[in-house]
Amino acid sequence: MAIQIKDVNTLATKFTTRAQAAAPDYKTGVMTTQNSQSNNAIAAAPVWAQAVQNAVTKGTYQKGLQKSGDSKWAANSAGIGATRYPQGVAGAGAAWAAGVTPYFTALQGLSLPPRQVKGQNIARVQAVDDLLSKVKSGS
Secondary structure (H helix, E strand, C coil): CCCCCCCHHHHHHHHHHHHHHCHHHHHHHHHHCCCCHHHHHHHCHHHHHHHHHHHHHHCHHHHHHHHHHHHHHHHHHHHHHHHHHHHHHHHCHHHHHHHHHHHHHHHHCCCCCCCCCCCCCHHHHHHHHHHHHHHHHCC
16 A cells, blocks of 8 residues: 655645744744753764765765755745845844954054065965964964
């Protein structure tokens, strides 16, 4: 006997309707969890690394990109991404400022070597690179 499955369009509608209705439950779950998301993610790092290595070995990353192609990316980016981007950026202003402040502060205190003729200013670039690397590494 064949397995009875409803048509895909009916199931897709049910999937999206139920997921949208679950937004309050999602938020409640995030706000009331007793588990540490960061600790769980840190503990799962070896599993993540193995999964990534398996994907590299099997070529699944490339296969997935070949399957979806540019059209799926473009449609989702122009449709979903474009509507969510402004809201996400608006909510990230304080975090962005906190993240860039150490770099901007360090750059403000940097004395660059004198400017040279075109093509001979690598020492200026190197000074910026060295400083930003130090800030990033915390040293």
